[in-house]
Amino acid sequence: MSTYHISSIRLLLIMIVFTIFWYYFLDLPLGYGIAILPVTVGYTIYRNFKAAQSEKQESEQN
Numbered sequence: 001m002s003t004y005h006i007s008s009i010r011l012l013l014i015m016i017v018f019t020i021f022w023y024y025f026l027d028l029p030l031g032y033g034i035a036i037l038p039v040t041v042g043y044t045i046y047r048n049f050k051a052a053q054s055e056k057q058e059s060e061q062n
Helices: 003-025 032-061
Strands: none
Touching: 003 032
16 A cells, blocks of 8 residues: 555544544534644545555656
């Protein structure tokens, strides 16, 4: 598995654990900061997959 894919899985796990901890253990409301977190993680995962694709294409050309 590519390092980009492993990084994406780690980001998802961090986001899920953080959100659960924030909401259930600290009893804090889910505000804009938590709402922006999935968007940021989603964009980062998108960029990871684009980088993996470009790296694969680059290795096929050489």
